[in-house]
Each structure stands twice: as structure tokens, then as C-alpha cells.
Amino acid sequence: MDHIYREIFDKPFFFVPYRIAGCYGEGKDQKNDGLAHGVQFQSTLDDILGEILRGNPEGGHAWRSQLLRLLDPILRTDKDEPPQLETTKRRSQTAQEEATKDIIQYFMTGSAAHIICTPLKDAKAIGELERIFRTAVHMSHKLWLRRSSLEIQTLQELPSHFNSGHVLLRPHSLHSNALTDNGAALDGQPIRIVVQPAILVRGKSDGSEYEHAVVLKPAVVWMG
Numbered sequence: 555m556d557h558i559y560r561e562i563f564d565k566p567f568f569f570v571p572y573r574i575a576g577c578y579g580e581g582k583d584q585k586n587d588g589l590a591h592g593v594q595f596q597s598t599l600d601d602i603l604g605e606i607l608r609g610n611p612e613g614g615h616a617w618r619s620q621l622l623r624l625l626d627p628i629l630r631t632d633k634d635e636p637p638q639l640e641t642t643k644r645r646s647q648t649a650q651e652e653a654t655k656d657i658i659q660y661f662m663t664g665s666a667a668h669i670i671c672t673p674l675k676d677a678k679a680i681g682e683l684e685r686i687f688r689t690a691v692h693m694s695h696k697l698w699l700r701r702s703s704l705e706i707q708t709l710q711e712l713p714s715h716f717n718s719g720h721v722l723l724r725p726h727s728l729h730s731n732a733l734t735d736n737g738a739a740l741d742g743q744p745i746r747i748v749v750q751p752a753i754l755v756r757g758k759s760d761g762s763e764y765e766h767a768v769v770l771k772p773a774v775v776w777m778g
Contacts, residue, residue: 556708557661558690559751564706566603566618566698568657570596572649573625611703611764615757619701626699654691658684701761707773708751716743716777721769722752726776743777750774 562568571592578588606614625646627639662683697704707722716723718738725733725740726749732739752773757764 556748556751557657557664558687559706559708559753561657561660562687562690563694563697563704563753565600566622566694566704567596567599569646569650569653570599572652572656573646575652576645576649611757612761615701615703615764616761619699619761622695622699626695650691650695654684654687658687661687697755700759702755702757702759703764704770705754705756705767706751707754709745709748712745712748712752712773712775714744716740716745716775722754722772724772724774726774728776740777745775746778747776748773749776 571589574592574595575585575588578584578591603614603618606617625642627643629635629640629643662680694704712722713720716725718725718733718741723745729740750771750773753770754767755770756767
């Protein structure tokens with residue numbers, strides 16, 4: 555599900571275009587205009603964040619975390635909160651939902667449509683797919699709220715050849731027979747496809763030690 559990792563886990567501001575579009579009005583043309591401006595704004599945010607991170611990783615990740623937290627405020631029940639906080643949270647949640655729907659639609663009507671055997675009208679299958687995407691959105695957002703940073707590694711970033719001892723690499727289950735007697739039988743073979751990218755978390759939640767990374771999920775690779 556490379557689509558999930560690239561479109562959701564790799565983009566902390568993936569919902570921002572829809573957040574901005576929601577401020578443009580209810581009409582179709584208004585929303586389309588808002589979405590177009592939102593896409594440009596998201597790109598600008600990504601560029602600014604990237605620039606800051608290159609010079610000041612701690613400050614950049616603190617800014618990214620704080621911005622996302624301000625857009626998704628925690629509402630306390632033990633005291634009266636300004637009504638605007640609830641409005642802000644609701645708008646952000648709506649934007650995430652709309653972004654998720656479009657990501658699912660793009661996935662279902664794109665190249666994946668040629669390999670999905672179940673008819674698109676199968677409500678149960680579609681519901682399960684939507685659940686997977688929404689779970690990914692929830693997990694990604696919660697991780698990006700922290701000052702630690704998510705890092706996605708795919709074919710361009712991973713080693714070009716398989717090594718059974720590499721912490722970032724796991725062979726696809728299709729290789730089980732070849733590895734039954736010798737777990738290193740495919741060592742040195744070129745990696746043809748990254749079925750699932752590697753996910754790493756860099757830094758601590760307090761915004762320190764970004765030079766250290768923890769492997770959240772290793773990449774699943776296929777050697778042909």
C-alpha cells in the first residue's frame with residue numbers, strides 16, 4: 555500500500571488544502587477555487603518546513619507540531635472553552651475526512667483498479683478499504699502531532715540489494731520457500747519492488763536527538 559505511505563504518512567499537511575477550501579463557501583466553484591489555493595498553500599508550507607529543517611531541525615519540527623496542534627486543539631470538559639476552539643477542531647476533522655475520501659477515490663480509480671478483483675460495488679470490500687485508509691490517517695496525524703519526525707524510505711532511499719541482516723529490510727512472503735533452508739539465500743539479490751516502504755521515527759517526543767531513528771516498520775521487498 556505504497557499509496558497510503560506516500561499520500562498520508564509522508565505528508566503532515568495532507569489535509570490543509572481541504573481545510574482552506576472549507577473557508578471559501580459551500581458552492582462547487584467556490585470549493586474548487588479554495589482547493590486549488592489550498593494545494594498551493596500546502597506546497598508552500600512543505601517548502602518552508604523543508605527549508606527550516608535544513609538549518610534548524612529542532613525548531614522546524616517544533617513549529618510543525620505546534621501548527622498541527624493548533625489546528626486540532628484538545629477540548630477540555632472541566633472548564634468552558636472558547637467556542638472557536640471547537641469550530642477549529644471540527645473544520646480540521648472535516649478536512650481530514652474529505653481528504654481521505656479523495657485519496658481513496660484516487661486509489662480506487664487509478665492503477666489499483668486493474669488489480670482489485672472485487673467489484674467496486676461490493677459495499678463490504680469498499681468499507682474495509684475505507685477503514686484501512688482512515689486508520690492510517692488517524693495514526694499518521696497522531697504521530698505528526700509529536701515533535702519527533704516520520705521518515706518514509708522506499709526504493710530510492712533503501713539499499714539497492716537485499717541483505718537479510720539489514721534492519722530496514724524484510725523479504726516478501728512469496729520468498730518463503732527460497733528462504734526455508736537458508737535465511738540468507740537471497741542476500742546480494744537486487745531489490746525489484748518495495749511492496750511496503752520502511753517507516754522510521756526520528757528524534758524524541760521532546761524535540762531532541764533527531765540523529766537517532768527507530769524503525770517503526772521495516773520495508774517489505776521483492777527480489778523477483
